[in-house]
Amino acid sequence: MRVSALIFSSLALSAMLMAPADAQRGGRGVDADNNPTLTLHDLPNFGGRSLTLDGDAPDLRWVQFNDLASSYSFSGGRWEVCLEPNYRGTCHVVDADVADMTPWSFNNRITSVRALHRPDRDRRRGITLYSGRNYTGQAVHIRDIEFDLRDIRFDNQANSIEVHSGTWTLCEDRNFSDRCVEFTRDSNDLKLFRMDGRISAASPDGIPRPEPVPDYGGGYGGDYDTGYGNSLGNSGAVRGVNSVFIPTPQSRGYPVAFCLEPNGRSCGAPVADRICRAEGFGRAAHFDSRRARGQLWFIGPRFARGGRNEIVDVLCLR
Numbered sequence: 001m002r003v004s005a006l007i008f009s010s011l012a013l014s015a016m017l018m019a020p021a022d023a024q025r026g027g028r029g030v031d032a033d034n035n036p037t038l039t040l041h042d043l044p045n046f047g048g049r050s051l052t053l054d055g056d057a058p059d060l061r062w063v064q065f066n067d068l069a070s071s072y073s074f075s076g077g078r079w080e081v082c083l084e085p086n087y088r089g090t091c092h093v094v095d096a097d098v099a100d101m102t103p104w105s106f107n108n109r110i111t112s113v114r115a116l117h118r119p120d121r122d123r124r125r126g127i128t129l130y131s132g133r134n135y136t137g138q139a140v141h142i143r144d145i146e147f148d149l150r151d152i153r154f155d156n157q158a159n160s161i162e163v164h165s166g167t168w169t170l171c172e173d174r175n176f177s178d179r180c181v182e183f184t185r186d187s188n189d190l191k192l193f194r195m196d197g198r199i200s201a202a203s204p205d206g207i208p209r210p211e212p213v214p215d216y217g218g219g220y221g222g223d224y225d226t227g228y229g230n231s232l233g234n235s236g237a238v239r240g241v242n243s244v245f246i247p248t249p250q251s252r253g254y255p256v257a258f259c260l261e262p263n264g265r266s267c268g269a270p271v272a273d274r275i276c277r278a279e280g281f282g283r284a285a286h287f288d289s290r291r292a293r294g295q296l297w298f299i300g301p302r303f304a305r306g307g308r309n310e311i312v313d314v315l316c317l318r
Contacts, residue, residue, distance in 0.1 A: 035186075036077025036117060040069040040110065044100040047071070055185040056114040057192040059085040069110045073097045077117040081110045088112075115185060125165045127202065129158035133189045136160075145203045147305060148174035148262055158199045162186045171201040174263075175301045180207060208303055242318045243285075248310075249275050251297040255310035258289040260300035262307060274299055276316035286315040 035054060042048040042065075051065045060066040069081075074097055083089035083106070092106060093116065101107040124141070131137035131154075140154045149155040161170075163183050172178040172195070181193050190196040238245040249256040256275065260266035272284030289309040296307040 035075075036115070037075045038077065038079045038094075038113065038115075039073045039075075040065060040113075041071045041073070042068040044070050044102060046073050046097075046099065052188070053079075053113055053115075053192070055187045055192075058087065058112050058114075059194075060111055060113070060192075061085070062194045063189070063191050066111050067108050070101050070107055071097075071099050072101075077115055080114050080116055081106060082112045082114075083109050085112050087114050126204065127164060127168050127183070128162040129154060129199065129202075130160045130162075131157045133159050133191075133196075135162065135186075135188060142202055145205065145208065145305070147176070147201055147208075147301070147303070149200050149202070150174070150263060155200050156197050159190050159196050160186075160188050161190060166204045167206075169203045169206050170195060170199045171203075171207070172198045174200045175303075176201050176203065176207045237279075244276075244279055244281060244316045246275065246279070246314045246316070248312055249314055251299065252304065254295055254297035254304045255292065257292075257296035257298045257307045258309040258311045259307070260298065262298055262301075262305060266300065268311075271299060271311050272314050272316075275311070275314050279316055281316035282318055283316070284314055285317045286313065287311055288313040 037052050037054045039046075039050050039052040041050045048070075049065075049068075051060075051063060057063075060068075072081075072094065074095070078093060078095045080087065080091050080093050082091040089111075098104075126141060126143035128135075128139055128141045130139045137159070138154075138157070140152055142152075146152065149157075155174075158170075161168075161183060163186055167182055167184045169176070169180050169182050171180040178200075181195055183193075187193065190199070237247075256271065258267050258271060260270055260274075268287065268289075269284065272287035276282065276284045288311075290312050292307050292310045294306075295304045296310055297304050298307070
């Protein structure tokens with residue numbers, strides 16, 4: 001597990017490894033009670049290169065600081081240092097500066113670190129993502145689920161995070177379709193989690209797993225509403241011999257979005273045709289749209305979220 005210090009490139013590390021510890025909080029200032037940090041140094045007596053942490057670090061190989069710490073210093077909190085990634089192997093709780101780890105078996109062997117304290121959070125709800133490390137650069141505040149950060153122009157830009165409330169799941173691809181990591185604490189450098197510049201979706205309630213539904217989840221026989229207070233038959237759909245007219249298609253109680261995807265792709269005919277096929281017909285001969293008044297059901301990824309337009313007046317033919 002020992003890695004030679006020769007692997008370091010001072011150019012590669014200069015942007016993320018800094019000393020002393022009070023330089024790591026950017027413009028937020030240091031408060032040892034609310035924002036404790038642990039700084040690892042690759043030489044005894046707090047010398048050499050350093051890495052300052054204000055939260056968990058599951059694998060120091062990701063920031064090229066594995067098996068290198070020979071001293072460490074604090075600005076508050078209690079921390080656990082471990083010999084293996086993801087806080088496995090032999091671990092030790094530390095809460096005071098150690099100027100020389102040479103006599104200790106953990107010298108040049110620390111691979112993961114996690115915070116045992118829980119810093120106070122501010123009163124805001126949600127998370128704040130920053131484009132720079134150490135809570136710098138452009139920032140966006142997120143309070144609710146975001147399936148695609150392109151919608152708020154922050155896709156693959158986050159390099160640090162503040163967690164104001166709850167447990168947040170951040171994923172590398174839109175619609176939570178790739179690797180995901182849960183965050184309960186701030187992190188001044190998302191590279192510690194191999195999530196730097198990779199986040200495309202965020203959720204406060206874990207990864208959404210909608211139940212499988214056939215095509216758009218409608219089905220003749222009760223899932224439509226005319227919008228005028230009365231239903232035609234049980235559904236509002238008007239069925240002919242070789243056609244069916246569906247004024248306001250719905251799924252799971254939501255109007256159906258005019259586009260298959262929230263990003264505006266595959267709109268109109270692809271949606272109308274899927275609705276018609278779910279009704280047992282061949283294609284849509286006519287459809288229209290209107291401004292949405294709430295959340296919509298997107299039949300591509302099969303989930304509900306905000307959108308601009310819903311599909312209406314779908315006429316299906318054999």
